[in-house]
Amino acid sequence: MTEKTSWDQERKAMRDVHRDLTGGDLGSWNYRMYEPVSGTATLGSERSEKFTDYKEKWEKAQNYVEFNEDRMLSGCWNNLPEPSPLRTGGSEKFYMMWTRQTRNRRALAAIDATCGIIHSILLADHFNETRFEPKSDRFAIYRDHIKWIMSGAESHYIEKWSKDYLKCKNNAKNPDRTLLEIISVYDFLSANCIDGDPSQIPSPTNIKNYIRDKNQNEESVDSKSLTDAVWEEKMKMASKFIPLIC
Template identity: 70%
Template sequence: MIEKTIWDQERKAMQDIHRELTGGDLDAWNYRMYEPVSATGTLSPEGSEKFTNYKDKWEKAHHYVESNEDRMLSRCWNNLPESSPLRIAGTDQFYLMWTRQTRNRQALVSIDAACEIIHSIILADHFNETGFEPKSERFGVYKEHVAWLMRGAEPHYVENWSRDYVKCKNNARNSDQILLEIISVYDVLSANCIDDDWTQIPNATSIRDYICDQNNERSDDPQLLSDVFWEEKMRAASMFIPLIY
């Protein structure tokens, strides 16, 4: 079985479908909606240089998020037996169901903050507080996969799935609240950005300041005062959001 490592074709296929249905690009579904932009001719030479430098850093951060997702998709796909309904449906369907662009990424963060559990991208909605949307296509695909497991899938795969299920269940009970808050604040600050003002795109400093301001009652908490603590959390968050820190 040939291992899959690249998802560019599937990503493009989903973008084409979205464009055909809506007439627009996928910007609102991924982090390109937060891509730093600047109106031509409005910046001084010094400002233009700063903008170019910042955008280069942002592109690297965006690529890091995308490559991390590709790695997780590949690990899960490459571990699926040939008889799995998920594999039979093909890579386009698999990408459409489990990419971050069509789901609540906080559900994934809460069960696999380190992005190390092979089946976490499939199990994330199962352990999310709101669960699967009952009428969603993703829930139908998930139920079909579980039914296939119950009918007697390959023993070694059932063992791997069960192990990951337990890991995700345990992590969901003790999820990293600060990490979840970082990602939530990133979305809040991004939504409040003024058009064409790249300086307002949230970064590690603005997110940290926002969280600390919202937690005045914990202002003397040694963790919230520790630069090492925040650097560790921001590094973890950068696997899910294009964060410059």
């Protein structure tokens, strides 16, 4: 069985489907790039230079998110036995079901903070608080996969699946709450960013400051006890899920 490493064809197919259904383009990313400097506060040439530098760093951060996703998709796909319903539907359908465009990255981070569990992209919804949408195509294919396993899948695959299931289950009981907070705050700042206000950009510094301010009187994350080195480590972990310039 040839191992799959690239998802460019599936990405293009998904964009084509989106265009056919909506008449509009689905961007490479479901994120927004924020200009790092105010247009009125910086001279034209300096502003252009800073923006170019920022854009390069932003694209690098975006590419890292996509690289990590492709790696996880490939790891999962290449470990699926040929008879699995997840595989018999083809790689395009698999991609559309499990790409970040259609799943909850926070749910994935809760069960696989290091992105090292082969089946975590399939199990994220299973252990998420809201679970699968019962009438969704994704739940239907996931259910078929479970039925196939229970009906007598290959023993070595059942062993792999069972180990990953237990890892994800245990991680879901004790997730990295700082990591989840970073992702949540990134989403919040992204949705509420005021153009031209650098303090509103969802950068590592602004995210850290927001969490510290927000949690001064809360117990969700003991941010004051985190050293700069720990914050840096958490931001690097989060950069696998969201485009952070670390």
